[in-house]
Amino acid sequence: MSLVIIGSTALDTIETPFDRRERIVGGSCSYASLAASYFTKPKIVSVAGEDFPREIIKKFNKKGIDTRGMTLEEGKTFFWEGRYGQNPNQRTTLKTEINVFQDFKPELPPDYREADIVFLGTIDPELQLDVLSQVKNPQLTAMDTINLYIENRKKSLLEVISKVDIFFGNDEEVKKITQENNLIIAGRKMLEQGPSFVVIKKGEHGVIIVEDQFISGIPAHPCEDVRDPTGAGDSFAGGFLGYLDQVKSFEEKDIRRAAVYGSVMASFTIEDFGTDRLMTVTQSEIKKRYKEFKNLVSF
């Protein structure tokens, strides 16, 4: 099968109570595709500027990521600056510069249009719709978003939601879209808007999947040293969909396992700044951590 991922490739300046890093590689597409690359060979759709380090693209390719759908433009790469407090679930966005994404008109290579799975990573919903319309007959479509688009692009966002099979969102976002405080009811309300699966990411509290016939709950990996939470949600989605692309099946049991592999990849991401940890994970580390999740919830 094949997995196409659209999202941002970005440079991020990140401050945590422990450290600060300037203009490191980030963006929803970078995290999601790196996480997915441990399960399949994702094809990415994105745009970067002249300041995006070219050796990173080579590293992406070495990881099996197909970058033919990524364009390099004159100008500056998408930039995000944020700060985390003592509670890693709370972050403040200090600056967002869209830069080369301003005029980005994605044009998918012909083989991308045959994708089986499409992941519309966090990016302007209009771009998500554009990419979705270019894929001929996907078997599974998924999306993620952020508060910014819930506030400023509600109409297009709801259109994307109505067209996808899986909605990934954090608890705050799902509550905001549905105006409902109980997460299970909120999840059911999201189902009414189109998706077959609503995957609610709760940071340190793990993940809930709400589907018509079942609910799945996975606690987060007990991490004692969260270095940088940036990209955890994107890595989750990348691991989730990469695994589904690998097993080529979307049954309940596959979706449940996908959530664990997503949690596994997110648990690695937060162990170091930016994409550093995702660059060095090994298959045996993934297997080991999957077993740790089994053990965590066993009774």
Place this chain on the structure above:
Amino acid sequence: MSLVIIGSTALDTIETPFDRRERIVGGSCSYASLAASYFTKPKIVSVAGEDFPREIIKKFNKKGIDTRGMTLEEGKTFFWEGRYGQNPNQRTTLKTEINVFQDFKPELPPDYREADIVFLGTIDPELQLDVLSQVKNPQLTAMDTINLYIENRKKSLLEVISKVDIFFGNDEEVKKITQENNLIIAGRKMLEQGPSFVVIKKGEHGVIIVEDQFISGIPAHPCEDVRDPTGAGDSFAGGFLGYLDQVKSFEEKDIRRAAVYGSVMASFTIEDFGTDRLMTVTQSEIKKRYKEFKNLVSF
């Protein structure tokens, strides 16, 4: 085996966004012993005033709760008034009247002193210490507390903590005692103060158990209609310890299952006001819900 529970028997006035109930039966001892009564025959230590409904004590006895350690005094029963917002995890205490607990000097009946398991439910830490000292040779001791005692009785509270095997606390309390935001590190810091197991209750996000050699995580039961969250934590502890008293074993696997039975009992409590739901649960409902927890985390 036998389980002794000390805690409050109280009258509560509770307001939620949906309803209001005045002076209904509550208190940590009531919830914990009712939850435990589905697994064993708990013996309770408490005090109530003239306004405590006598037919409730008969109901306790019918449930197999031994009330010989409960005294009835002149004066008024412990009273608590609280209000919940849209988020059932957030509550405001409007009034607390200690009343007959002011001069309560518990005197345990002889057979209570032979207890195998002692649960020091939420109550003044001085009373917890007093009861603990009266039990000759318990095999397992556990405690719970609230913010009030962390703020006003820190010294005695730390003394209780140093003497028990299991500490039950919610996430906010554990963070407050340890001055640590990461719950896993906070749990480990609690272990250093004495207990062998730290059970962190996170309301709608479930429970984490931190022990020296293992960590267990159980999501909460996906409840779509939380009527009244009062007593969920006490019911959790009651189910947890009642189950251990029933199986007479404190191995890792027993502790993990105890956390699920605790979660099962808490999930019933929140379905109705006060102790109403705990009065009517059946063994087959408990079995069914236990299976639902298995299914929730299966992958």
